[in-house]
Amino acid sequence: MPEHARPPSVEEPRLATRRPAAPRRRRLPRHVLAALPLALAGLLALLVSGNALRPFERITTIDGKMASKSDFFKDPQVRRLLLKHGIRVEIHRLGSRGIATQSLAGMDVAFPSGQPAARLIMQRQQRTVKSARPFVTPLVLGTFREYAQTLAAAGVARPQQVTGGEDTLYYDLDMRKFLRLIEERKTWNGIGYEKRSERSNSGRVLVRTSSVCESNAAGTYLSILAFVKNGNQPPGSEPRPKGDAAGSGDPVLDVAAEVKPLINLQGMAADEQADSYFSDEGESIAPVSLIYEHQFLAHQVAHRERHQRQDTRRVLLYPSPQALTEPQLISLGADGDRLTDLMETDEELRQRAIELGFRVRFSGENGTSEQLNAYLRDHHVQVPVPNPDQTKADAPDLDALERIINHVGSCPPAGKGGVS
Amino acid sequence: MRRRALAACLVVLATTLAACSEGKEQRTLRVLASPELADIKPLLRDLEEDTGVTLDVDFTATADLDVPPGSYDLAWPASDRSYLLRLREERRRVPESTAIMRSPVVVGLTPATARRITTGKPLTWADIADAAAEGTVRFGMPDPRRSDTGRAALVGVATAAAGTGGALRRKDVSCDRLRGFRSGQTLTGASSRELIDTYVRRQGAADALIAHEAELLALNAGRKLKEPLTIVHPADGMVLSDFPLLLLDPARHEPYREVVDWLRRDDVQERLARATWRRPVGADVPRPPELRAPIGNALSYPDQLAVVRRLMDNYGDPGRRRAGDHVVFLLDFSPSMRGARMADLRAAFRGLSGADPSAAGKFARFYRGERITVVRFAGRVLEQRTVSVRGAGGLRRLNDVVAGGGLAPDTAVWSALDHGYRLGADAVRDGDQRPLSIVLMTDGENNTGMSYGEFARRYARLPAGARAVPTFPVPFGEADGRELRRAADATGGRVVDAGSSSLSQAFKEIRGCR
Numbered sequence: 001m002p003e004h005a006r007p008p009s010v011e012e013p014r015l016a017t018r019r020p021a022a023p024r025r026r027r028l029p030r031h032v033l034a035a036l037p038l039a040l041a042g043l044l045a046l047l048v049s050g051n052a053l054r055p056f057e058r059i060t061t062i063d064g065k066m067a068s069k070s071d072f073f074k075d076p077q078v079r080r081l082l083l084k085h086g087i088r089v090e091i092h093r094l095g096s097r098g099i100a101t102q103s104l105a106g107m108d109v110a111f112p113s114g115q116p117a118a119r120l121i122m123q124r125q126q127r128t129v130k131s132a133r134p135f136v137t138p139l140v141l142g143t144f145r146e147y148a149q150t151l152a153a154a155g156v157a158r159p160q161q162v163t164g165g166e167d168t169l170y171y172d173l174d175m176r177k178f179l180r181l182i183e184e185r186k187t188w189n190g191i192g193y194e195k196r197s198e199r200s201n202s203g204r205v206l207v208r209t210s211s212v213c214e215s216n217a218a219g220t221y222l223s224i225l226a227f228v229k230n231g232n233q234p235p236g237s238e239p240r241p242k243g244d245a246a247g248s249g250d251p252v253l254d255v256a257a258e259v260k261p262l263i264n265l266q267g268m269a270a271d272e273q274a275d276s277y278f279s280d281e282g283e284s285i286a287p288v289s290l291i292y293e294h295q296f297l298a299h300q301v302a303h304r305e306r307h308q309r310q311d312t313r314r315v316l317l318y319p320s321p322q323a324l325t326e327p328q329l330i331s332l333g334a335d336g337d338r339l340t341d342l343m344e345t346d347e348e349l350r351q352r353a354i355e356l357g358f359r360v361r362f363s364g365e366n367g368t369s370e371q372l373n374a375y376l377r378d379h380h381v382q383v384p385v386p387n388p389d390q391t392k393a394d395a396p397d398l399d400a401l402e403r404i405i406n407h408v409g410s411c412p413p414a415g416k417g418g419v420s
Numbered sequence: 421m422r423r424r425a426l427a428a429c430l431v432v433l434a435t436t437l438a439a440c441s442e443g444k445e446q447r448t449l450r451v452l453a454s455p456e457l458a459d460i461k462p463l464l465r466d467l468e469e470d471t472g473v474t475l476d477v478d479f480t481a482t483a484d485l486d487v488p489p490g491s492y493d494l495a496w497p498a499s500d501r502s503y504l505l506r507l508r509e510e511r512r513r514v515p516e517s518t519a520i521m522r523s524p525v526v527v528g529l530t531p532a533t534a535r536r537i538t539t540g541k542p543l544t545w546a547d548i549a550d551a552a553a554e555g556t557v558r559f560g561m562p563d564p565r566r567s568d569t570g571r572a573a574l575v576g577v578a579t580a581a582a583g584t585g586g587a588l589r590r591k592d593v594s595c596d597r598l599r600g601f602r603s604g605q606t607l608t609g610a611s612s613r614e615l616i617d618t619y620v621r622r623q624g625a626a627d628a629l630i631a632h633e634a635e636l637l638a639l640n641a642g643r644k645l646k647e648p649l650t651i652v653h654p655a656d657g658m659v660l661s662d663f664p665l666l667l668l669d670p671a672r673h674e675p676y677r678e679v680v681d682w683l684r685r686d687d688v689q690e691r692l693a694r695a696t697w698r699r700p701v702g703a704d705v706p707r708p709p710e711l712r713a714p715i716g717n718a719l720s721y722p723d724q725l726a727v728v729r730r731l732m733d734n735y736g737d738p739g740r741r742r743a744g745d746h747v748v749f750l751l752d753f754s755p756s757m758r759g760a761r762m763a764d765l766r767a768a769f770r771g772l773s774g775a776d777p778s779a780a781g782k783f784a785r786f787y788r789g790e791r792i793t794v795v796r797f798a799g800r801v802l803e804q805r806t807v808s809v810r811g812a813g814g815l816r817r818l819n820d821v822v823a824g825g826g827l828a829p830d831t832a833v834w835s836a837l838d839h840g841y842r843l844g845a846d847a848v849r850d851g852d853q854r855p856l857s858i859v860l861m862t863d864g865e866n867n868t869g870m871s872y873g874e875f876a877r878r879y880a881r882l883p884a885g886a887r888a889v890p891t892f893p894v895p896f897g898e899a900d901g902r903e904l905r906r907a908a909d910a911t912g913g914r915v916v917d918a919g920s921s922s923l924s925q926a927f928k929e930i931r932g933c934r
Binding site for chain 1: 504505511513514516518519522524583584587588655656657662670673674699700701702704705707714715716718719721723
């Protein structure tokens with residue numbers, strides 16, 4: 001029964017705080033006293049067995065600011081593996097660029113989801129720091145089946161081939177054509193969604209992202225947009241091919257101005273895109289959300305385990321050109337060093353990363369995908385081909401990207417430390 | 421040896437116990453929460469038992485979440501959007517925030533009202549606005565200036581009214597398209613709780629409530645209504661609140677994390693859904709059948725505080741009944757209007773009288789309580805009729821004037837506008853509180869009567885109240901756009917060109933412009 005029947009009152013909500021116990025008079029209750037010998041016996045047994053007093057042993061709490069890659073450290077199995085090494089990770093969650101622009105005081109590690117933010121953080125360190133780049137994952141767009149089919153019918157997306165007659169979970173998305181839909185102010189119903197679905201959506205075709213000022217995903221998405229709008233080359237890399245007389249004279253800002261409306265159309269950005277995409281209301285919240293591949297694959301594996309089938313409502317759009325993101329765990333002190341070392345060397349942690357959908361680097365080589373593909377096959381989840389035509393959106397250099405981000409998001413100045 | 425070990429163990433045990441209870445004493449978090457979250461109170465004891473963290477909650481948060489620095493450790497509003505927009509504007513640190521539950525802002529209708537306004541197609545905010553303007557729906561909505569529910573509702577309705585398919589921009593709110601909608605509001609409250617309490621006491625005062633789905637479901641389940649409300653998820657979209665828990669004091673991170681982890685546990689999410697009727701944020705959490713209905717499409721939220729502020733300013737104090745607008749239409753009835761143009765004009769008037777089935781038409785239509793004056797002119801003023809909109813009868817008389825009036829030679833544009841301003845001066849002198857505006861529709865050049873210069877001189881001599889009346893010229897066909905633009909600029913109005921679209925479109929565009 002809901003509690004609305006209560007008469008509203010102002011006083012009631014104030015819950016009584018715990019009455020301070022009077023330490024002098026604290027006495028062990030009788031049943032505790034009775035159980036004491038037993039407890040002591042157990043304690044001794046543990047001591048004798050050499051199993052040591054694990055819970056009493058020194059457990060180091062490592063405070064880390066991290067964004068979407070907190071998924072890894074939130075995983076119960078990862079937590080158990082780390083505990084074996086006496087490490088507990090306390091997650092302070094905020095966007096990657098937020099991590100790079102805010103104070104890191106009191107933190108042992110920072111774990112931005114991509115290289116731009118990682119480089120900003122590294123630049124700010126006074127000394128050389130240890131870091132690890134354990135895995136990569138492509139930036140993707142999470143959507144729902146009828147939306148993907150609508151895009152395919154509009155000639156903007158192409159389903160990936162699957163063997164065995166199943167519906168595919170993966171589509172390739174032609175970003176140039178997709179951006180044209182957005183620029184032409186098309187609505188979902190306008191490109192035929194209503195005909196393909198029991199639902200209707202008169203909203204405009206757009207991608208919901210987290211804040212460009214705060215997140216790596218949105219910043220990386222911006223670099224794809226800028227790359228496409230700049231004639232498939234990163235802005236700022238060289239003078240623009242066509243002699244555009246009209247711009248501001250600054251090629252980077254010109255591209256930023258072109259890209260801005262493509263992002264700002266969504267209004268206020270919302271963090272935790274994956275969280276809302278995978279929730280039961282996901283399809284209502286946003287037809288297309290900017291997420292990472294690992295989040296989708298981890299979801300499919302978990303869904304398979306839980307329901308004995310794949311989640312065929314949710315499908316992925318792989319943007320072409322593609323952007324691969326590379327999270328970096330950056331140590332900020334001795335305790336942080338222990339964690340980065342572990343991440344580089346511990347086989348179990350690396351294996352678990354694969355199981356969580358990451359493309360893990362082995363000895364710095366390219367073979368990042370075989371283990372992941374094998375794991376997906378073993379778990380009866382379709383294996384995606386992330387970048388079939390091998391097009392890659394080269395990121396603009398850090399300075400150019402920062403200027404694009406600041407222009408699009410009107411962000412507070414970055415790199416100043418404690419913006420508070 | 422052994423004895424010493426035993427003693428050591430005892431010491432360990434004692435200090436551990438002491439440490440535990442001591443730690444817990446300090447683990448109280450002060451929380452500022454939205455009034456409607458009072459329904460989570462029954463879960464707080466279990467939270468405390470499971471995590472050792474006590475939440476000391478004030479359920480007094482307002483939509484702006486004005487938190488005196490240091491006064492609270494956490495905030496728990498229905499939505500943090502306004503708050504975050506403000507922090508970003510002030511370039512302040514954005515706190516860690518975690519969504520706990522979701523609920524869309526929807527409308528609950530009495531069953532009779534639902535039957536009356538349902539047409540077989542899914543209901544929209546435009547339909548609600550249409551019925552409100554017509555006087556067939558009287559609704560209650562919390563005050564957008566104080567309640568985050570009310571604010572989300574206002575943004576939702578305004579986004580639907582703008583109908584762009586995207587987030588509201590400044591230019592979408594430069595005119596107030598919600599005047600018809602607002603004319604149907606009969607109840608309000610500082611919070612949705614207050615609104616609902618009032619409604620329970622005075623069920624005859626409204627036949628629809630706009631609030632979170634959760635509150636309407638709870639109201640229905642409480643059996644305090646004569647009949648449960650029919651809950652409608654408007655097909656043109658809704659704003660979804662996600663009841664985020666915000667960490668205001670970063671130093672309290674650890675207990676915050678524990679509280680969030682507890683609240684996001686599947687079993688707790690299930691309990692929350694049952695106890696509060698809000699939708700779980702976690703996937704696959706079992707939920708009551710009432711919470712399984714799809715909610716439709718979430719609307720984008722504007723990314724500029726100025727847009728939200730403008731909306732609220734336009735809407736004003738919902739507790740005060742607002743004087744309806746008074747619009748004076750000066751319509752050119754010279755012979756060049758014959759044929760298609762006259763047909764277009766008549767269609768435009770029928771549309772504004774309620775015949776326009778488009779969403780924009782439903783928001784822009786003449787509304788109950790509004791006063792409309794139609795002045796037909798050619799070389800002189802031919803006819804004038806004023807109607808206060810109460811029902812279909814008055815609107816019919818108005819349409820008769822437009823539909824039946826004959827044409828006459830010549831075009832005296834500036835004499836007609838001067839006539840309009842004399843009506844304005846009369847209204848100001850009589851102390852009429854209605855916001856007055858003039859729409860001047862002409863398709864020809866001024867060829868008789870006053871010149872623009874003469875009009876301008878007479879306008880300058882009007883009392884300030886009359887000078888404040890804006891003129892919205894709608895040039896059509898061969899009209900002289902330049903002079904009309906000068907008139908618009910001089911009076912604070914603007915020109916809407918009907919040349920590129922229909923007259924109907926042009927009229928809709930200037931509805932609610934001040």
